[in-house]
Amino acid sequence: MFKFTASEVRDLIIAFIIISLCFAIVNGGRDVNAILSILPIVMVGVGAGFILHELGHKFVSMKYGYWAEFKLWPQGLIFALITSFFGFVFAAPGAVYTYANYMTDEINGKISIAGPVVNIALALIFLGIATAVYPSALYSETYALVFIICAVGYSINSFLAVFNLLPIGNLDGSKVMAWNFGIWVVTIAIAGILTLMSMTIGVQNIVRLIIGM
Template sequence: MSIFRFSQREIIDLTISVLAIAFIFSYPNFSILVFIISLIAVGSGFIFHELMHRTVARKYGAWSEFRAWYEGLILGFILKLVFGATFIAPGAVYIYKDYLTPEENGKIALAGPLTNVALAFVFFILMLIFKPGSLLYWIGIFGFHINLFLAGFNMLPIPPFDGEKVLKWNPFIWAIVGLPLIGYMLYMMFW
């Protein structure tokens, strides 16, 4: 299956999910500008993370496609609107193959967080290039932090997160990649 082939349902699910995520991250300071910043910074992190899982799974001959979890999106809206808490569980890439080795499964899982790290680097470059206070600077700073946060969150070694699959496959790689990212995530949450 080609990595460039998208079903109509997948396109709809990705679109709804990314718009919902951008809204959740832009509320309560919602404006078109804040929404666009969220759409670029968070939306790109979400989409590329999920599509990289999908791409690597297809490389291993598995059927894979993103599916939105509408209950999770609704829960995210409710938690944000009622309690001000940010929670996103937009869906996941569903993968099917008769058998995936632990290594294949681990590499599929690792692809998402590593994509967030790569995007964080791109956003960091934006921060360096553009003048503090400019729109692209703010996109850069938000994209940098949120992508490292998403990578760390996804590397938690508990089901259903990517980190659990990576840890099962290769504890050393999980430690090298996951521990610094989880440390950064915790730093962002508590300091």
């Protein structure tokens, strides 16, 4: 059963708002109106991607009997905000800290991979919904909005997955690699392909290829 402290809930909300703003800046440029317009759309993808990513770490940690708590990293939030004005987001607003006297590389790796796997799953779910609504989106503003939300959700979650799997610093990738190199390669390859397709082909063209339009 999940248990949250008041400070943990506060940190999650702050990180969620700032990271959402960062991705809105990347997509809206320096146009304030564009940023405000896309912010609610971005918040769906970031909300699902960021919150569930961290809860994935927390769930697996607690499954192994450890206490786990998300803590904000103010410097990481500031850096994310700065990088967003240069067209990308270094998304490191904080992390779930697992408290344990001793932890094997295997358990640490499984806890670490949970977050990126959640992002990969969400990216595929968003893509699936986008594919399902696309034909109707051509004629309905409501479905068109759902498609846009899902397209952004796919792009953000695929990026979050590949970013967190980078084997640098304290990111998840370093811990997964230390546990099982093969699993790390497969996971980052999947996340990388999803991200590359989003950046090069575009979600609309991916969907058109899937449904044969």
